[in-house]
Amino acid sequence: MDDEQSTMTLKAIGIVRNEIKEQPKVGYPWKSVISEIVIDSSLTEALDGLEGFSHIIVLYWMHQAASGKLPLKVHPMGRKAGPVQGLFAVRTPNRPNRIGKATVRLLQRQGNILRVEGLDALDGSPVIDIKPYLPGYDSVADARVPQWITN
């Protein structure tokens, strides 16, 4: 890889504001959490048109994930009874690159602030990207999941 590829550096485009200050237990009802995504005011114009979408994809940095050596296999959702899976087969925040991807309902856009429902990010999480949710591109009609997936 050349230099451009080996040094990938992210700059936050904004920050998550909500009432979830610490990682809650597994099973927390994130779907009803309301958050504000405060985008850097220099980028306000780049949000124009987003209000036409009911849902958006948020990429954010899971800043409170574990650091240090990562276990390559984990118990999904922390359930010790179940079989371990590779970390890329689960959605654990403890990943080589701590990027979370959430699809959330856009309730309102006001200037540089997006009010969203269902974002499973902690207060203070840096936001990396916002993309419109395109059903024809982002969803799959016939997806199959293994039996240990319960949602």
Added chain:
Amino acid sequence: MDDEQSTMTLKAIGIVRNEIKEQPKVGYPWKSVISEIVIDSSLTEALDGLEGFSHIIVLYWMHQAASGKLPLKVHPMGRKAGPVQGLFAVRTPNRPNRIGKATVRLLQRQGNILRVEGLDALDGSPVIDIKPYLPGYDSVADARVPQWITN
């Protein structure tokens, strides 16, 4: 933000291999492109269990996107006739953080190599994360998009 948050650095976990060496024109039939994602062999075990999913989410670095000053508004899909939209309302690769997100069919996993269908990444794109596609979490039944979206 503290230091941890302001310096977000990504390390590639793998690389895309396919026959698409340069950005093709808008409308290219990416859905039928077959790619191999070669994951760093130190992470092979972290893929265990992924083969139980029919579809996976790939986060990758759009290494050939434009650099320099970004226009905050663009013509969607390069269609000069249509209205401009903010860059966060479209899926242009020319974004503050050049991360692409694709949902693709997993055809085969063999050791550290994932064979996938429909990945719209150029050959040589660094791979940042692999996540299982969870229909209940990643898809939305009632999503609304603006009229200028055609797919």
